[in-house]
Amino acid sequence: MTEHHVINPLSIGVDYASLAARFRPTFQRIAEGAPEREHTRTLPHAPIQWLKEAGFGAVRVPVEYGGGGASLPQLFALLIELAEADSNVPQALRGHFAFAEDRLNAAPGAGRDLWFKRFVDGEIVGCAWTEIGSVAIGDVVTQVTPNGDQWTLNGExxxxxxxxxxxxxxVYAQRSDTGGDVIAATRARQPGVVHSDDWDGFGQRTTGSGTSRFTDAVVEAENVIDFATRFKYQTAFYQLVLLASLAGIGRAALKDVAHHVRSRKRIYSHGNAAHVSQDAQIQQVVGEVAALVYAAEASALKAAEPAQRAYLARFGADEAAEREANVAAEIESATAQVVVSELIQRATSELFNALGASDVRQGKGLDRHWRNARTVSSHNPVIYKARIVGDWVINGTEPPFVWQIGNGPAKS
Structure with a gap:
């Protein structure tokens, strides 16, 4: 009998109904506590632990390694469902899925296998790339320094x-010896790493998006990764997570407005029916919100398709096809960003036209949908993405695959 060895299995997708059914009980459990976490600003440590235990962090790992084998459109469909439960949670896992995607794009070998095992065992990865303060655009202050068989990481x-x-x-850092840009994958639970929950945005308040400080944190040599090898559709990927978060916010807002309209007893003398749920104008508002959410979700899922093609092309030995797929991933995610951001901000504001003054009370928590949508939409400024798309459509100018933020030159 001939033994079959799988050389490089890829995550090409599985039956979505079965995959989603595996996680929906956890999503429902997360949803039940979301309004209270929002109201008290309680970080979702428990929900993320439930997801780890359910194997959610390994959903993109190939089936042959014990993972879920999901395609990228399937991953983002799951993140939409998760964002409907609590939009903070998929954003908190954004760095994890991006790092996992990078390992999926890495050359087959023992190092990649080890990361796959960690993901399957429930380990997750955070993200620490951006430096604020007096840092010029393009500069990286955080550094990794050779120290015997290991490296040390310092920065904020x-x-x-x-x-x-x-x-x-x-962690996005710079090598102290060569000046090269690298990813330093460092263990989060060690004496040299301090986390601060000091994110004070008015939305997405429990994503854990605060400060991380590294003081002689230890990094194993094999976890200092040349940034030049980073997967090429990374910017599109990060944006797709935000699109999924927005679509999920829209679904949650639609569910809430439908519930409040059904249960509302008070009517206006100048309304159109004896019950709000039968008022044609109220039905129209809710129908319009539903249409906005539908269009946003459809756009987000459509935009994920070229990212999957880029992943498969990575191993297809056709550089031209791979580059074409990477460009499509960036352009389509940017195009969707422009419209989805507007659709969901409009939906989460419009829903109040179906309700009354009592529904703006803080106890109802309906404002969280707009606040969260507005905050998510502020990432990767839409105006620049619209220009990039326009330049591509008009002139065929390829989009930037990596961009940075920092201080500009001093004003004269």
């Missing part, structure tokens, strides 16, 4: 989303 990051929940942190 903000917007370190999800790191406070994580086992590992994906």
């Amino acid at each position: 990051k903000f917007y370190s989303t999800g790191s406070i929940f994580a086992d590992w942190i994906d």
Whole structure:
């Protein structure tokens, strides 16, 4: 009998109904506590632990390694469902899924296998890339320094989303010896790493997007990864997580407005029916919100398709096809960003036209949908993405695959 060895299995997708059914009880459990966590600003440590125990962090790992084998459109469909339960949670896992995607794109070998095992065992990764303060655009102050058989990491990051929940942190740093840009994957639970929950945005308040400080934190040599090898559709990937978060916010808002309209007893003398649920104008408002959410979700899922093609092309030995897929992933995610951001902000504001003054009370928590949508939409400024798409459509100018933020030159 001939033994079959799988050389490089890929995650090409599985039956979505079965995959989603595996996680929906956990999503429902997360949803039940979401309004209270929002009201008290309680970080979702328990929900993320439930997801780890359910194997959610390994959903993109190939089936042959014990993972879920999901395609990228399936991953983002799951993140939409999770965001409907609590939009903070998929954003908190954004860094994890991006790092996992990078390992999926890495060359087959023992190192990649080890990361797959960690993901399957429930370990998750946070993100720490952005430095704030007096840092010029393009500069990286955080450094890794050779120290015998290991490296040491020193620096400070903000917007370190999800790191406070994580086992590992994906840190963007610079080598002190060569000046090269690297990813330093460092263990999150060690004396040299301090997490601060100091994110004070008015939305997405429990994503753990605060400060991470590294003081002689230890990094194993094999976890200092040349940034030049980073997967090429990474910017599109990060944006797709935000699109999924927005679509999920829309679904949650639609569910809430339908519930409040059905249960509302008070009517206006100048309304159109004896019950709000039978008022044609109220029905129209809810129908319009439903249409906005539908369009946003459809756009988000459509935009994920070229990212999957880029992943498969990575191993297809056709550089032209791979580059084409990477460009499509960036352009389509940016195009969707422009419209989905507007659709969900409109939906989460419009829903109040179906309700009354009592529904703006803080106890109802309906404002969280708009606040969260507005906050998610502020990432990766829409105006620049619209220009990039326009430049591509008009002139065929390829989009930037990596961009940075920092201080500009001093004003004269």
